[in-house]
Amino acid sequence: MEGHITLAAEKLFSIGPLPITNTILTTWLVTAVMVSFAFVATRKVALVPNSIQNFAEFAVESLHDLVESVAGTKTAVFFPIIASFFFFIIVGNYLGLLPGFGTIGVHQGSKFVPLFRSINSDLNTTLALALVSVIATHYLAIKYLGLGGYLKKWFSLNPIFLFVGIIELAGEFTKVVSLSFRLFGNIFAGETALTTVSKLFAFIVPIPFMLLEIIVGFVQALVFAMLTLVFMVILTQKHEH
Amino acid sequence: MEIAKQFGIEPILLLAQIINFLVILFVLKKFFYKPLVKMLADRKARIAESLRNADTIEGKLKATEEKSALVLDTARKNAEDILTDAKAEAQRIADAAGQEAKTATEQTLKKAMEQIQSEREKMQKDLEQETLDLVTATVKKVLGRNLRDVEKKSLTAKSIADITRKMSS
Numbered sequence: 011m012e013g014h015i016t017l018a019a020e021k022l023f024s025i026g027p028l029p030i031t032n033t034i035l036t037t038w039l040v041t042a043v044m045v046s047f048a049f050v051a052t053r054k055v056a057l058v059p060n061s062i063q064n065f066a067e068f069a070v071e072s073l074h075d076l077v078e079s080v081a082g083t084k085t086a087v088f089f090p091i092i093a094s095f096f097f098f099i100i101v102g103n104y105l106g107l108l109p110g111f112g113t114i115g116v117h118q119g120s121k122f123v124p125l126f127r128s129i130n131s132d133l134n135t136t137l138a139l140a141l142v143s144v145i146a147t148h149y150l151a152i153k154y155l156g157l158g159g160y161l162k163k164w165f166s167l168n169p170i171f172l173f174v175g176i177i178e179l180a181g182e183f184t185k186v187v188s189l190s191f192r193l194f195g196n197i198f199a200g201e202t203a204l205t206t207v208s209k210l211f212a213f214i215v216p217i218p219f220m221l222l223e224i225i226v227g228f229v230q231a232l233v234f235a236m237l238t239l240v241f242m243v244i245l246t247q248k249h250e251h
Numbered sequence: 252m253e254i255a256k257q258f259g260i261e262p263i264l265l266l267a268q269i270i271n272f273l274v275i276l277f278v279l280k281k282f283f284y285k286p287l288v289k290m291l292a293d294r295k296a297r298i299a300e301s302l303r304n305a306d307t308i309e310g311k312l313k314a315t316e317e318k319s320a321l322v323l324d325t326a327r328k329n330a331e332d333i334l335t336d337a338k339a340e341a342q343r344i345a346d347a348a349g350q351e352a353k354t355a356t357e358q359t360l361k362k363a364m365e366q367i368q369s370e371r372e373k374m375q376k377d378l379e380q381e382t383l384d385l386v387t388a389t390v391k392k393v394l395g396r397n398l399r400d401v402e403k404k405s406l407t408a409k410s411i412a413d414i415t416r417k418m419s420s
Contacts, residue, residue: 018259028263037271044275048283055286057294063287070287089288090280098275133258138268 015112015202019132020123022116032124033132036111040102040129069097073235081243084154088242091146095139096235102129103197103227107220112205130197130230133190140189143238144182147245154246163245185241189234196230375411382410 019031028034051066059067073093078085105111106128115124129135152160164175200223207216386406391397 016259017257019264028267029261031259031264034264034267037268041271041275045278048279052283052286055290057290057297059290066283067287067291070284071291074288074291090276090284093284094272094276094279097279098272133260134264135268137260138265138272141265142269142272 015131015198015205017133017198019127019134020118020121022123022125031132031134032115032127033129033135036102036105036126037129037135039126040098040105043105044097044101076236077239080239084243084246087150088239091143091242092235092239095143095238096231099130099139099193099234100228100231102135103231104224105129106131106197106201107204107223107227112201128197128201130193131201133194136190136194136197137186139193139234140186143189143234143241144186147238147241148182150242151245155248159248189237193230193234196226200226375415378414379407379411382414383407386410 019033021029021031022035023030047062047066051062054060055063070093073096074085074089077089077092081088106126111126111128112124114126115122117123148160151163155163164179166172166175200219204216204219204223207219383403383406387397387403390402390406
């Protein structure tokens, strides 16, 4: 059982050119859970909500108010993106804590491969999210400022501002790295810790780590969503010298 | 690229994750956030409207109360006015009736007195005539002649004076 947790997600099988790793499978599961919940919660949207709609409203309204307090008039555009990041990451993180994740699997030769793996413990997932976040941010910046206003943020005739602008542009690439590795690192570390502790003693002892992971799962989802929101707000503001 | 390999980064997996997330974004935006945010906005608008309505109703109620108080006040004043008028009118009618009655009584009294007076005069005249006739007849019988006019008059006057004195005593 050496290498129970590997840095890279394990390949299960392939559909055509697409290799199906255990995280891809889990991503589909997360997607199915979210889409089903969305349909069930909004099947009959009523002024007087039932319990599922009530919960969905609570989640959406809390996040909406939070986004509105930062984004103001741009809330309508930013909110769906921010909320999707938050919900996707938190559902992924919490689903990864369920029993069966990392423990139910198949043997490929001498290697044990778990069927499901927490989605954010695969850098592919977090890097994909970070890329979407940064590209969406820049797309929205061009949309709000126009191409001219957008370029003026980075390039200037003033050599000092040009230098600063180029450093800031480099910072945009750093964003991708920091967003993806922060999320990946936290969740992967949590998975590793849980697996290790479970190996030492599988009963009672992992519970505090489990609770910790519940907090981490929420905090990381919030951090990713909030950072994306702040980047969006900053980048769509007019540059003033 | 060694790092990428170590972390299991594969462009096709990356693309699969990006597409998957975009699908989630699209589906949630259309079927989750949109109806819920709209519902929340609707509810907020509804509550605001209800509160506004409540304010309006309260205002209207207050205005109505004020109005009804005013109407009551006016009505009371009117009633008082009418009562005062009616009292004055009644007093006036009563006074007029009293006055009229008094006048009528006085008139009747006056008429009665006049009548009495005229009857008395007539009686006196009749009496005069009768006395004169009686005296004339008596004298004629006693003296065998008619009285002269002067005698007639003095006799008559004397007799009347006697009669009147007797009557009044």
